[in-house]
Amino acid sequence: MIVSGKKLRLTIIECGCDINMMIDLAEVADLVAKLFYLLEWCMENIKTKKSTIWAILLQL
Template identity: 85%
Template structure:
């Protein structure tokens, strides 16, 4: 929580420039970069988290024009519904993927093609 009416989701990003660019498209604070020095015993350092929280509480959120004019989905969970036998016989078969998350920006119309970035299928 960052205030009485503002909830936050913090997404940790790896050291991959493509991943950073994809996350910046969906981030409300994509103009700022926070570097955390790393985890100590499985936890981030308290003073770094304190500084990050202090910045978030005072910053003014300004929506980017790209975000308000384009629909985008921030998925936090994915389920593969494709028949494993179809995948075994042909990797180029039509896959059925179920995404759970948030739709942001403009309305997403049915039959629109979408670009799925940073997906890792195991």
């Protein structure tokens, strides 16, 4: 893990030349990006839209 700031950390994962491994890592990266976006959105809206946030989280 590389720390590049108070809020930004980068994790580097080595991948072989296998296409299946590359696809799996791409799916993990996509999932992490979506979860980060959802968490960021929840933190911004937690005081105003609590019921909406819980409805979205229960659907995951």
